[in-house]
Amino acid sequence: MAAKRPDSRNKIVATNRQARRDYEILDTWECGIMLQGSEVKSLREAKVTLTDAYARVDMREIYLVGLHINAYSSASAQGGHELSRTRKLLLHRHEIDELRLRVDQEHLSLIPLQLYFKEGRAKLELGLGRGRKHYDKRQVIAKRDADMDARRAMAARRRTG
Template identity: 80%
Template sequence: MATKSNGDIVVATNRQAHRDYEIIDTWEAGIMLKGSEVKSLREAKVQLRDAYARFTGRELFLIGLHIAGYSSASAQGGHELERSRKLLLHQHELEEMKARVDQEHLTLVPLSLYFKGGRAKLELGMGKGRKHYDKRQAIAKRDSDMDAKRAMAARRREE
């Protein structure tokens, strides 16, 4: 498992989110989990790829997050693999997010799932979907940036 620069233990990342969406803003949210789900997260048995967040009333839920069953759990003590999980944010944050999502037609996409101080946290990105040609432009820009970095590094080595 990877660690962030501040010591958080990263369990999973959604790498496709940065390609498919133009991320405008990010939020850190707690997530309500059952015991066997936390144990599965510690084993990094989770997929963020098809997950998204949606408002239901005044609450925010994460839909489509797949957490595999805990390997040492009994059959009857497990959890549902893909259930809606409530995200924990302050009320003023929820109100701000809901207003922006409704006004600007944005999407809430999970970017990463990690442990911070022993608690599971979700980095939630607010973004706008990219069209197919936008994705190609983003990939081309990333490739040209990498080429420029390589050229500068090679130049420094020559000196």
């Protein structure tokens, strides 16, 4: 079941812009993430890096690896959290089974796309994607540029005409 895009009422904390360039995203899921108290406070200050993070399926659970959450600025030195620990993602059992099956059969990757708050809870948009080759990235960039040029030309034509 695909996740809905976060709406304007939700506060987006971090996005992984590089993921959409490096991967062809086939499907997305919204999942919860298990965090400690100081991690949530750091997220509210948007002190997080999604760039090197990825998800992996272990047995019947999904874990997020490489998510770096900086220490909370007002926390004491002893009460902080580990900056780059492995965090468990919260999905329904059937969703985990579907993800594991698709990752194994189609050789896909689980990439975190966005981290945001929804109704006070931290949520992660997880994408199921296929890695792009270098020439594929160039084709995508060229197509995007051509589309933008066409839109600009049409807008200029409307203004003058």
